[in-house]
Amino acid sequence: MTTVSEKLLTRAEESGTRGPAGPPGPAVPLLSLRDVRIADGGDGREIVHGVSFDLTPGKVVGIVGESGSGKTLTCRAALGILPDHFAITGGSVEIEGTDISALTPARWTALRGATIGAVFQDPASYLNPSLRIGRQIAEVVRVKKGLGRRAARERVLALLRAVHLRDPELVHDQYPHELSGGMLQRVLIAAAVAADPRILVADEATTALDVTVQAEILDLLADLRDRAGLALVVVSHDLAVVARLCDEVLVMRRGEVVEQGPTRRVLDDPRHAYTRLLISEHEQYGLEKFLGPAASKGEA
Ligand SMILES: Nc1ncnc2c1ncn2[C@@H]1O[C@H](COP(=O)(O)OP(=O)(O)OP(=O)(O)O)[C@@H](O)[C@H]1O
Ligand SMILES: [Mg+2]
Numbered sequence: 001m002t003t004v005s006e007k008l009l010t011r012a013e014e015s016g017t018r019g020p021a022g023p024p025g026p027a028v029p030l031l032s033l034r035d036v037r038i039a040d041g042g043d044g045r046e047i048v049h050g051v052s053f054d055l056t057p058g059k060v061v062g063i064v065g066e067s068g069s070g071k072t073l074t075c076r077a078a079l080g081i082l083p084d085h086f087a088i089t090g091g092s093v094e095i096e097g098t099d100i101s102a103l104t105p106a107r108w109t110a111l112r113g114a115t116i117g118a119v120f121q122d123p124a125s126y127l128n129p130s131l132r133i134g135r136q137i138a139e140v141v142r143v144k145k146g147l148g149r150r151a152a153r154e155r156v157l158a159l160l161r162a163v164h165l166r167d168p169e170l171v172h173d174q175y176p177h178e179l180s181g182g183m184l185q186r187v188l189i190a191a192a193v194a195a196d197p198r199i200l201v202a203d204e205a206t207t208a209l210d211v212t213v214q215a216e217i218l219d220l221l222a223d224l225r226d227r228a229g230l231a232l233v234v235v236s237h238d239l240a241v242v243a244r245l246c247d248e249v250l251v252m253r254r255g256e257v258v259e260q261g262p263t264r265r266v267l268d269d270p271r272h273a274y275t276r277l278l279i280s281e282h283e284q285y286g287l288e289k290f291l292g293p294a295a296s297k298g299e300a
Pocket of ligand 2: 071072073203204
C-alpha cells in the first residue's frame, strides 16, 4: 500500500484533482484491544473496566465520554505510554498481531512513529520551544526514514505543505511561539505522520482550537484516512467531532464502555441513557450540520 506521506505528498502536488484512494486493502487489524483493563498500581484500583475494539486500515474509531472516564488512559495503554504507576491488568492490546506486553523497549521505539503515531491536545508542550519547526520534524524524518540532511529538508517542506500550512518555507524556519494553536496542531500532525504510521491516535487534538480551525484539522485527518488508509482513534468530549469522522464509537463513563456501535446507529438510536444525555447536550450545536442530510435517514 502507498504510505501516508506518499499519499499526502501526491495530494499536495495534485492539489486534490484525484478521487479517493479506493478500498484501503484487506481488513487486517492494525490495532486490537480486547477487554483492556487498567489499574492504578498505587492503590490497585481498576480505573478502566474493559475496552475492546478493532482498528483496520482506513477505519476511524471514536471514544467519547465525560472527563475522567478513561479515554486518555485507554489511548496511552495502546501507545505503551501509561503514566508510571498505571498498568494494564487484564485483556490485551495487539498492534499488527503482536501483543504489546511482549514488546521490548527497542521494539517500541521502532513501532512509535513508524506504525503508530499520536497527536494530543496542547501541541506547544510537545515541541521544543528553542528549536525551529523544520529541524524538529527533520529529526523524525532522519531518524525514522534514514534520510540525509537535504532530502529530509525537502520532505519536511512537503509535509508542511501537505498539512495545508500556507507558507511552508516560512514555518520551517520559525519557532513554536511564533505559530498559532491551529498551525502548531498541523505541525504536530505533520510530525506524527512523517514516518508513515498506519495508526494515528488523536486525543482531543482539536479541543483547544476554535470551531473553524477544528473543522479544518478534522478534514485533514479525514483526508489522511481517505488517501492513505490511515486508521484513526479519535478521542473527544465533543460528539459532533466523532459524528463527523468516525465509523464506530465507544461511549465511556467512569471507566466503563456504556455503549458501542456504528456511529450512525449510536447517534440515531442511542440505547444508553448516558449516550442520550450526551446527544441532548449537543443538540443545541446542531449535530445535523456535522452529519449531513443522510444522517436523519438513518443511513448505515
Ligand atoms: N497521570 C495520572 N495520575 C493520576 N491519576 C490519573 C493520571 N491520569 C489519569 N488519571 C486518573 O484516571 C482516570 C481516567 O483519566 P483519563 O485521563 O483517562 O480520563 P479522560 O477520559 O481522558 O478525561 P478528559 O476528558 O478530562 O481528558 C481519572 O480519574 C484520572 O484522574
Ligand atoms: Mg483525556
